[in-house]
Amino acid sequence: MSGQSDPRGFTFSAAELEFLAEDETMEIVPNLSMERLSLISGDFGPFRPQIATQVPIWLAVALKKRGKCTIRPPDWMSVEKLTQVLEAERDSASSFEALPFHYVEISRLLFDHARDDIPDVYMVRSLIEDIKDVRFHKIGTGLEKLSSRTYAMKLNLSAMEVNVIRPFVTGGLETFYKLGNPDMIQESERQEYRRPQAADRGPRRELRR
Amino acid sequence: MLTSYKLKQIDLERIAYPTLLFILLPYVVKRHPCFNVTTPLSSNVLMKQEALALVMAQYYDIDDILADEELVPAVFLEAINGVGLFESNDTNRVEPRSKVELPFWLARELHLRQAASVSIPPCFNKKTREEIGADGAHVDLRTRCSYFYELGCKIVQLIGDKTIGSLLLVAFQTRYKEVLIKAHTAASALTPKFLSLLTKEETKLYDAAKSSTAAFRNWRMGGPRFQKASVLGRKRKPVEE
Numbered sequence: 001m002s003g004q005s006d007p008r009g010f011t012f013s014a015a016e017l018e019f020l021a022e023d024e025t026m027e028i029v030p031n032l033s034m035e036r037l038s039l040i041s042g043d044f045g046p047f048r049p050q051i052a053t054q055v056p057i058w059l060a061v062a063l064k065k066r067g068k069c070t071i072r073p074p075d076w077m078s079v080e081k082l083t084q085v086l087e088a089e090r091d092s093a094s095s096f097e098a099l100p101f102h103y104v105e106i107s108r109l110l111f112d113h114a115r116d117d118i119p120d121v122y123m124v125r126s127l128i129e130d131i132k133d134v135r136f137h138k139i140g141t142g143l144e145k146l147s148s149r150t151y152a153m154k155l156n157l158s159a160m161e162v163n164v165i166r167p168f169v170t171g172g173l174e175t176f177y178k179l180g181n182p183d184m185i186q187e188s189e190r191q192e193y194r195r196p197q198a199a200d201r202g203p204r205r206e207l208r209r
Numbered sequence: 210m211l212t213s214y215k216l217k218q219i220d221l222e223r224i225a226y227p228t229l230l231f232i233l234l235p236y237v238v239k240r241h242p243c244f245n246v247t248t249p250l251s252s253n254v255l256m257k258q259e260a261l262a263l264v265m266a267q268y269y270d271i272d273d274i275l276a277d278e279e280l281v282p283a284v285f286l287e288a289i290n291g292v293g294l295f296e297s298n299d300t301n302r303v304e305p306r307s308k309v310e311l312p313f314w315l316a317r318e319l320h321l322r323q324a325a326s327v328s329i330p331p332c333f334n335k336k337t338r339e340e341i342g343a344d345g346a347h348v349d350l351r352t353r354c355s356y357f358y359e360l361g362c363k364i365v366q367l368i369g370d371k372t373i374g375s376l377l378l379v380a381f382q383t384r385y386k387e388v389l390i391k392a393h394t395a396a397s398a399l400t401p402k403f404l405s406l407l408t409k410e411e412t413k414l415y416d417a418a419k420s421s422t423a424a425f426r427n428w429r430m431g432g433p434r435f436q437k438a439s440v441l442g443r444k445r446k447p448v449e450e
Contacts, residue, residue: 011421014428108429140393144386164425167417168392172385175358175410179381184365184374 011166017159021105022058027072030063057106061113071114076100077107079120082127089134094142096135096156104132104160139165146172272409276359277314283325284308313360317367329364332357333373341376345383350408357408384411392418 012020023041034047037059044055052072055063063069075081076099085097100106107128115121139161146169178184289303303309311319319325331337332354340348350357361377364370384407391403392415407415 014425018428136393140389143389146385160425164421165418167421168389168414171414171417172389175381175385175414176378178362179358179374179378184362184371184377 012163014160014163017102017163018105018109021102021159022061022109023056024100024102024106025054025056026060026074026106027052028055028060028063028069029072030069032063032068057109061109064114064117071110071117073110073114073118073124074100074106076103077110077118077124079123079127082124082131086127086131086134089131089138093138096138098156099131099158101159103128103158135161136164143169143172146176272356272359272413275409276356276363278312279330279354279356279360280310281313281316281327281330281360281364282308283311283316283319283327285319285325287324289324313363317363320367327364327367329368329370329373330354330360333361333364333376338376341380341383345380346387347406348380349406350380350384350411351406355409358410385414388415389418391415393422 029050029052030047031049032047033049034045036043036045041056044059045053047053060069060071064071076085085099088097107125110118111121111125118124135157139155139157142155143165285303285305285307288305291301309325311325316325316327320327332350337348337353354360358377358381361373365374365377387403388407388411404412404415
């Protein structure tokens with residue numbers, strides 16, 4: 001699957017990611033009676049007033065806009081959970097907490113369409129902003145370590161974070177690969193570039209003593 | 210349609226030797242606008258097609274073409290009739306051991322035919338190496354060679370001087386971090402001076418990072434969620450009777 005906004009199909013636009021995120025399911029409490037909906041992605045419903053049911057976000061938002069339901073924010077979107085996540089994010093310099101893959105998009109959708117259904121909406125919002133900023137900062141520092149010996153990375157990144165850094169990371173890795181392949185440099189020379197550093201460190205320590 | 214298809218067939222038949230194919234193809238074919246590898250071909254040219262596809266990966270790459278235009282110093286080993294040099298006198302003959310600066314694509318062909326020998330361009334000289342070793346991030350590579358890495362790779366493949374390869378790697382490793390930090394943080398006031406130091410490849414990387422962060426920021430700040438197609442807003446023209 002590739003994005004339509006970029007002619008080369010390398011990246012998604014943020015709006016496209018939001019569109020993809022709308023397929024995630026979440027719980028709503030309808031206040032209307034409706035038969036089961038049979039959609040390509042599955043069957044949803046039946047809808048009975050005051051009985052919670054799982055629907056995709058796009059359906060939830062559509063019903064919400066017409067005042068036909070209240071949205072139950074997902075578990076991770078509570079102040080306690082988010083505070084925990086934020087603290088954990090700040091504590092560890094390299095690992096990322098497990099958040100839903102589309103947490104950035106889902107939170108924005110809910111803030112836009114269902115503000116009255118989220119308890120402590122301002123607090124939740126600023127917590128998510130903080131988490132996002134901390135994570136982006138960590139990604140930035142992590143990328144500094146990218147080198148010709150980087151072959152794969154496995155991180156708990158979300159869709160939006162991956163999408164933002166994708167053009168840069170692929171470009172950087174491609175160049176590293178091109179310059180670092182054995183046709184270009186000899187293996188022995190690669191090590192030579194590390195040796196002087198090690199040699200430099202030795203005498204300095206002696207001087208300090 | 211039929212004629213252009215036949216033309217392609219003939220082109221493939223004509224370039225029969227695999228070695229010649231690899232050496233000549235980018236340069237012979239680069240100037241052939243009608244050439245298209247995706248055309249269905251008969252099975253006996255399938256192998257050639259695969260070989261072509263490798264070469265063609267770079268075919269439409271404008272940066273690859275532009276990098277080929279960079280000048281490299283070369284020395285003619287043989288006398289050549291029928292060509293003139295801009296600087297020399299009016300004779301249309303090049304003497305052996307005359308030094309010239311040629312665009313890389315020409316220099317390579319002459320080098321491969323042993324008509325000229327390519328020497329290392331000044332942007333990979335000792336001075337530049339020392340500067341990169343001292344503080345790679347602040348060396349002005351753009352004025353020296355705007356396709357520093359591309360040209361470097363090509364020169365290494367041609368001459369086989371692998372010290373250039375490691376120079377390129379070290380240079381990119383140090384400068385990459387700078388690009389990363391500046392692209393994700395710096396305000397636009399800071400950038401012009403910094404941007405003027407970057408080579409074309411680095412600028413591309415920088416722009417990619419900059420535009421993706423900007424797009425994300427725009428989306429987060431809001432803005433119209435739905436954009437009206439330009440067709441919809443248009444008023445219907447009154448029908449003239």
